[in-house]
Amino acid sequence: MDAAIRVRALDKTFANGRKALQGIDLDIHPGEMVALIGASGSGKSTLLRHLAGLMAADGGTGRVELGGRVVQEDGRITRDIRRVRAGVGFVFQQFNLVDRLPVLVNVLAGALHRMPAWRSLLRRFSREERQRATEALRRVGIADCCHQRASTLSGGQQQRAAIARAMVQGARVILADEPIASLDPESSRRVMDILRRLNQEDGCTVVVSLHQVNVAMKYCPRTVALHQGRVVYDGPSAALTPALLRELYGAEADEILSLGDSISSLQERREPAATPSWADPLPRAA
């Protein structure tokens, strides 16, 4: 079976000489939920941008594939990138919602790649597409906001709308770049629960970059840890002990050991990965 995401020998050097990625090799299998952790500046966003084909790596042997399709190789993004991206949902910090448009229309934008050009230009959607969008908004718990302008949503609601858009798109891979970075704990939990549900119920492959290791441990069976553009750990999240993190990160470990929470107390609270977390009031899929 093709890997959902395959990265080989990826290097990225910015124009200012900064080496943001160095020799990244990664295989992520269909249906995995993987956390990308690391201190600020370790390369998480840069790696996700390369996976999405939003940024080209250095020329050379570097290569990225999604679902067996080439995203980029030898420093060049494939010409077919629109088709590759059609199967990928992006939940990026800047969410890319169109502020002045209603939430429902933003979510329907996820269906654009499937529509004939004239219909997408006219922004006319079929009843079935509207139903899909409404259902996706219901699943992420913001159906009652569907006619509001996107600009009037809270940060957490905007993230959830971006996830609903990925659902409507029918994305099989979700790339989420620090989706909870600016959210309060309750909104963070909701967003992470929804990502987990997409992974466990719908079988989507999810890669999510996070600052805090405790969140990675709670939600993602596997963690890839970056340090100065290199993968320094790739394995079970449960094995990330404070000692290992200090070994990997030195003084930077405190940044990712998260907000005063000790790992041991988090481990005590941690639910097993297989336990659904939506025994809470979040709406369920039909």
Ligand SMILES: Nc1ncnc2c1ncn2[C@@H]1O[C@H](COP(=O)(O)OP(=O)(O)OP(=O)(O)O)[C@@H](O)[C@H]1O
């Ligand atoms: N356009 C750019 N030009 C030059 N350097 C850049 C550029 N974008 C990122 N960098 C540098 O590349 C490194 C990796 O940045 P990146 O944004 O990927 O880190 P990150 O782990 O996502 O950080 P954060 O958690 O703070 O978002 C950093 O040193 C950053 O300063």
